[in-house]
Amino acid sequence: MSLNDFVLALDQGTTSSRAILFDQEGLAQASAQQVLPQIFPGPGLVEHDAMQIWRDTLATARGAMEQAGIGAKRIAGIGVTNQRETTVIWRRDTGQPIHNAIVWQDRRTADLCENLRRAGHDELIRERTGLIVDPYFSATKIAWLLENVAGARGAAEAGELAFGTIDSWLLWNLTAGPAGAKAVHATDATNASRSMLFDIHRQCWDEDLCQLLDIPPVLLPEVRDCAADFGHTAKELFGAPIAIAGMAGDQQAATIGQACFKPGMIKSTYGTGCFVMLNTGAEAVRSRNRMLTTIAYRLDGRTTYALEGSIFVAGAAMQWLRDGLKLIDAAPDSEALASGLESTDGVVMVPAFTGLGAPYWDADARGAIVGLTRDSSIAQIVRAGLEAVCYQTRDLLLAMQRDAAAINDLALDVLRVDGGMVENNWLMQFLADILDVTVDRPAVTETTALGVAYLAGLQTGLYPSTEAIAAQWQRQASFTPNMTADRRRQLYGAWCEAVARVRTVV
Ligand code: ADP
Numbered sequence: 001m002s003l004n005d006f007v008l009a010l011d012q013g014t015t016s017s018r019a020i021l022f023d024q025e026g027l028a029q030a031s032a033q034q035v036l037p038q039i040f041p042g043p044g045l046v047e048h049d050a051m052q053i054w055r056d057t058l059a060t061a062r063g064a065m066e067q068a069g070i071g072a073k074r075i076a077g078i079g080v081t082n083q084r085e086t087t088v089i090w091r092r093d094t095g096q097p098i099h100n101a102i103v104w105q106d107r108r109t110a111d112l113c114e115n116l117r118r119a120g121h122d123e124l125i126r127e128r129t130g131l132i133v134d135p136y137f138s139a140t141k142i143a144w145l146l147e148n149v150a151g152a153r154g155a156a157e158a159g160e161l162a163f164g165t166i167d168s169w170l171l172w173n174l175t176a177g178p179a180g181a182k183a184v185h186a187t188d189a190t191n192a193s194r195s196m197l198f199d200i201h202r203q204c205w206d207e208d209l210c211q212l213l214d215i216p217p218v219l220l221p222e223v224r225d226c227a228a229d230f231g232h233t234a235k236e237l238f239g240a241p242i243a244i245a246g247m248a249g250d251q252q253a254a255t256i257g258q259a260c261f262k263p264g265m266i267k268s269t270y271g272t273g274c275f276v277m278l279n280t281g282a283e284a285v286r287s288r289n290r291m292l293t294t295i296a297y298r299l300d301g302r303t304t305y306a307l308e309g310s311i312f313v314a315g316a317a318m319q320w321l322r323d324g325l326k327l328i329d330a331a332p333d334s335e336a337l338a339s340g341l342e343s344t345d346g347v348v349m350v351p352a353f354t355g356l357g358a359p360y361w362d363a364d365a366r367g368a369i370v371g372l373t374r375d376s377s378i379a380q381i382v383r384a385g386l387e388a389v390c391y392q393t394r395d396l397l398l399a400m401q402r403d404a405a406a407i408n409d410l411a412l413d414v415l416r417v418d419g420g421m422v423e424n425n426w427l428m429q430f431l432a433d434i435l436d437v438t439v440d441r442p443a444v445t446e447t448t449a450l451g452v453a454y455l456a457g458l459q460t461g462l463y464p465s466t467e468a469i470a471a472q473w474q475r476q477a478s479f480t481p482n483m484t485a486d487r488r489r490q491l492y493g494a495w496c497e498a499v500a501r502v503r504t505v506v
Helices: 050-068 110-118 122-129 138-148 152-157 166-175 207-212 250-257 315-324 333-339 378-407 425-435 447-460 466-472 485-502
Strands: 006-012 016-022 028-035 075-082 087-091 161-165 186-188 222-224 244-249 266-270 274-281 292-299 302-311 348-350 368-370 414-418 438-442 475-479
Touching: 006 050, 006 166, 006 447, 016 050, 016 447, 028 050, 050 166, 075 166, 075 250, 075 447, 087 138, 087 152, 087 166, 110 122, 110 138, 122 207, 138 152, 138 161, 152 161, 161 166, 166 186, 166 244, 186 244, 244 250, 244 447, 250 266, 250 274, 250 292, 250 302, 250 447, 266 378, 266 447, 274 292, 274 378, 302 378, 315 378, 333 378, 333 425, 348 378, 348 485, 368 485, 378 425, 378 485, 414 425, 425 438, 425 475, 425 485, 447 466
Parallel strands: 006 075, 075 244, 186 222, 266 414, 414 438
Antiparallel strands: 006 016, 016 028, 087 161, 266 274, 274 302, 292 302, 348 368, 438 475
């Protein structure tokens, strides 16, 4: 008898595709990764080769299984987590994409979004989807593809095409047998909630929004719970079929991986960008401070909502200091430089390279370094880059606190963190100081993959309950605030002044 004692997490991110095998204790036993090339066809345009995403995903899944010496029969289920919003349309008969995937960062639909706002549709969109009208989300990308790819509109109306974010695209390919006979066209509620077409209250595709953007509903996948029966992998792929049992967008998966299952629990992921998610329970809190209202997860038909804030540039500022300005050799060098100083002596960096995200949503703002003097140093500039991550997190937390307080007075006293930047101890301490909140770093920082492994495990019985998952979460380090209120006020005040200088809309 062979035990089904592993789950396979497929983590398809913006810059890489990864597969990680987790055991019953939630420990990673094997992993494989491939870097995903970025396609930049012009200013503000970002695409991916959807076929390559599928090939890489398959190769890494096989790679992780090989590394662990484990066959398909040992795997209880697969979980799929993904870069969100990135849009693919493919032919149902051949499985061929009609165009490269349009990546979430792509700004080609900025004018279309502007037109929607001018026509006064932003209120309806906000009401139904919880989102702010922005090219970031999938809906306008779908509209662009139907408008600009020859023959696409007719084929879409005839039901010959399928739309999906990367989760659906991978699911289709994982389940397609020979000639795609059994391919499953589905997504989960978290990914659907980022499309700008999904009514997060009624939990269905919104006919009015489809009509507004001229998107035929036959294009759209079926929406399922995050832990659900998504079908089985085609037999040829791994030697035997494996159940696909879990699905969630990357930030939502990280929220689950951090076991933020109770209202008021909050996680922040610090990678290239930074994404903060606050669990608001069964209540879809309408933000008055320009946060997004989104679906954290849906289990057994019950939806848990979140407020989300995103910062476009976090670790990317370290990449710029390293590759652009060549001030440091490697991102981790920033820690020693920052901790060697008492302060930046008034130097503040606003890394608004691609505009400012939440809560400002100022697409035309551009970055600045202010407070420079003749003796400003490399260390001060690097430290200012790290400090900016913390000030921006404070911007988000203050906005969320105001939103949450209006509803049910959620106490935000601990922040759970993950992502590449959280290895930087100086950064974590400064974050706790500036937020005046305890910052907890978990033992497992692969929280995105872990989160979707948990979902697949919940569905297949490998993990009995969310309570059992929460009990598995372990803290590796805790950073407690250690800064006077005066100093915090002074530093954050300087940040707010610097932001005011770069904003183009107030
Ligand atoms: P992503 O998943 O977005 O590709 P990761 O979570 O792998 O990103 O984090 C990588 C990012 O974190 C990079 O932008 C890198 O510059 C930054 N980073 C990694 N280690 C450190 C460190 N010790 N201090 C500061 N920044 C770091």
